[in-house]
Amino acid sequence: xxxxxIFGLAVIVVLAIAQTPKPGPREMAARTxxxxxxxxxxxxxxxxxxxxxxxxxxxxxxxxxxxxAKEAADATVKTLPALRQELHxxxxxxxxxxxxxxxxxxxxxxxxxxxxxxxxxxxGCYVNGAGEAAxxxxxxxxxxxxxxxxxxxxxxxxxxxxxxxxxxxxxxxKAAQKMANPKNMAIFGSSAGGALTLSMVLRAKQxxxxxxxxxxxxxxxxxxxxxxxxxxxxxxxxxxLVAPDASCDKRAAxxxxxxDLKDPMLSPVYGDMHGFPPTILTxxxxxxxxxxxxxxxxxxxxxxxxxxxxxxxxxxxxxxxxDVKAPETREAFEEIARFFDKHLGK
Amino acid sequence: xxxxxIFGLAVIVVLAIAQTPKPGPREMAARTxxxxxxxxxxxxxxxxxxxxxxxxxxxxxxxxxxxxAKEAADATVKTLPALRQELHxxxxxxxxxxxxxxxxxxxxxxxxxxxxxxxxxxxGCYVNGAGEAAxxxxxxxxxxxxxxxxxxxxxxxxxxxxxxxxxxxxxxxKAAQKMANPKNMAIFGSSAGGALTLSMVLRAKQxxxxxxxxxxxxxxxxxxxxxxxxxxxxxxxxxxLVAPDASCDKRAAxxxxxxDLKDPMLSPVYGDMHGFPPTILTxxxxxxxxxxxxxxxxxxxxxxxxxxxxxxxxxxxxxxxxDVKAPETREAFEEIARFFDKHLGK
Numbered sequence: 001x002x003x004x005x006i007f008g009l010a011v012i013v014v015l016a017i018a019q020t021p022k023p024g025p026r027e028m029a030a031r032t033x034x035x036x037x038x039x040x041x042x043x044x045x046x047x048x049x050x051x052x053x054x055x056x057x058x059x060x061x062x063x064x065x066x067x068x069a070k071e072a073a074d075a076t077v078k079t080l081p082a083l084r085q086e087l088h089x090x091x092x093x094x095x096x097x098x099x100x101x102x103x104x105x106x107x108x109x110x111x112x113x114x115x116x117x118x119x120x121x122x123x124g125c126y127v128n129g130a131g132e133a134a135x136x137x138x139x140x141x142x143x144x145x146x147x148x149x150x151x152x153x154x155x156x157x158x159x160x161x162x163x164x165x166x167x168x169x170x171x172x173x174k175a176a177q178k179m180a181n182p183k184n185m186a187i188f189g190s191s192a193g194g195a196l197t198l199s200m201v202l203r204a205k206q207x208x209x210x211x212x213x214x215x216x217x218x219x220x221x222x223x224x225x226x227x228x229x230x231x232x233x234x235x236x237x238x239x240x241l242v243a244p245d246a247s248c249d250k251r252a253a254x255x256x257x258x259x260d261l262k263d264p265m266l267s268p269v270y271g272d273m274h275g276f277p278p279t280i281l282t283x284x285x286x287x288x289x290x291x292x293x294x295x296x297x298x299x300x301x302x303x304x305x306x307x308x309x310x311x312x313x314x315x316x317x318x319x320x321x322x323d324v325k326a327p328e329t330r331e332a333f334e335e336i337a338r339f340f341d342k343h344l345g346k
Numbered sequence: 347x348x349x350x351x352i353f354g355l356a357v358i359v360v361l362a363i364a365q366t367p368k369p370g371p372r373e374m375a376a377r378t379x380x381x382x383x384x385x386x387x388x389x390x391x392x393x394x395x396x397x398x399x400x401x402x403x404x405x406x407x408x409x410x411x412x413x414x415a416k417e418a419a420d421a422t423v424k425t426l427p428a429l430r431q432e433l434h435x436x437x438x439x440x441x442x443x444x445x446x447x448x449x450x451x452x453x454x455x456x457x458x459x460x461x462x463x464x465x466x467x468x469x470g471c472y473v474n475g476a477g478e479a480a481x482x483x484x485x486x487x488x489x490x491x492x493x494x495x496x497x498x499x500x501x502x503x504x505x506x507x508x509x510x511x512x513x514x515x516x517x518x519x520k521a522a523q524k525m526a527n528p529k530n531m532a533i534f535g536s537s538a539g540g541a542l543t544l545s546m547v548l549r550a551k552q553x554x555x556x557x558x559x560x561x562x563x564x565x566x567x568x569x570x571x572x573x574x575x576x577x578x579x580x581x582x583x584x585x586x587l588v589a590p591d592a593s594c595d596k597r598a599a600x601x602x603x604x605x606d607l608k609d610p611m612l613s614p615v616y617g618d619m620h621g622f623p624p625t626i627l628t629x630x631x632x633x634x635x636x637x638x639x640x641x642x643x644x645x646x647x648x649x650x651x652x653x654x655x656x657x658x659x660x661x662x663x664x665x666x667x668x669d670v671k672a673p674e675t676r677e678a679f680e681e682i683a684r685f686f687d688k689h690l691g692k
Contacts, residue, residue, distance in 0.1 A: 023395050026378070029376050230631055233379055309657060
């Protein structure tokens, strides 16, 4: 009798649990997500593009990775003459204290920018984007913002893993101080370049070098451990990076080469951001690195740093720099230029 | 023969189309999204909560809607004594030029805030949150920011549709100018209160009333046409509003009562934001209104307005105001308080 009552209670309890929605992970049904109408036609086209065809292509050899990176760079380089022409910018290769770089110069430089200089670190998940391909984003900020820019063509893995890229960037940062006052200088870059922008400041703090007057890390790869929520929520929605543990992460692993991914020099969201210069961050609502961007923003604010966040409607990873004719592209870069204008000395 | 060749070509074309990923909407497979570890335990608990049990409950009568709203308000009111005690804030009902309101006063007011006054408009998709339930967010900003606040207990639908809420809020705004200098005042509120904050400024511009020195619209219902991308991307992920065309939209429809949803007084993202005061916006990465928030931010920036955006990791709609003990709650309100302190006269 006693046992029967207990069983009866057990059944009631089980029913109650089944009827109450359970706390915990969110179960999402399959669905179709349309292209938003709340962005320009140019950005609609970028959002409508199929997911990157190479997102889950993993070469088995270092040579294979280099070949993929070369193909991507060759394709980018073909687009650069039109970009330079559109924005009236010239690009010249230069070697700075042994590091390859490009001087990126707009045709006209307004008086307030004549003594200012920006340092750019390109993206490409550390492996891609070397050579002249490095210069795309630098051309955009030089053109839209009318600043002189040095774009660092840092050494890349698999041949040159961490800390080669950071070392090269810091070498250029030190050398640049002979060309301009650091108070008149800023550092910027997107994706891996966003992470490098942040780790350059961490490294400059550590080495007691002068800091730039402002920085603009775009959608920074600030957390190589992929801890942020948007690595899950925006997976397969972001058509550029697509998902965690895909091509970009494999390339970042070639850079880290076994080094602790939580080291702030690789994942700057874990760094101490006290004393950072004013920072403007850029991302999009579909960006796989939305969380990696907003977490850096919050961390900077917690450290008392002046930090500004711009989040573009509908955009996946780095799409604010993909189409020079999109009004949002001009908007994103002009915002960064205004932020630099506010914070840089003359 | 000719026909056979054409058919052969057709087959090849069809195969090619099938093999190339098509541009257009994104097809998302079913998936499980875990609770992020990158937020405090308190916010993890909010994110882990099942989707709102009333998200798709639609009463068939006005009385049914009123009953639901009353139940929700009663539940909220029970939590307020502890909130007031925690934050050392007192709340007194007051009628201001015929409009019901609450004076929300912190125990200690620092000298710089003695001549400052904030006006609060509560959320609840226009139907919910009336009466004392209106005061929760006002208590938080009074407590964390040490400001005096008037919380407007505006009339609600179904009995009082648009523009009753806006009329009441503007009546209080006008009356408040006899209590403080508008240069020392700000307006804030979340969700419907975020939209009302924005439409109050549009209305004040239109009626040539003094504008506040700053505003803080939190996750504003700025687009009742649901045009933004996050209405789709965050549907069923946001456990508060859950999805478009759910309870919140039905309540907003009771407010609009057939009025054009694209009227800027109902959907302020379509309004002219030139001349707006400095604005701080707050949202979360899982917010169904993430797009409605970032679109307002961009619109303000395009109009040359000083506008600051804070996006909290992992949070769904309005979760920055749900748990007074969460460190993110303090952070969100202290950011707003700092922004007001920067922009308000003394």
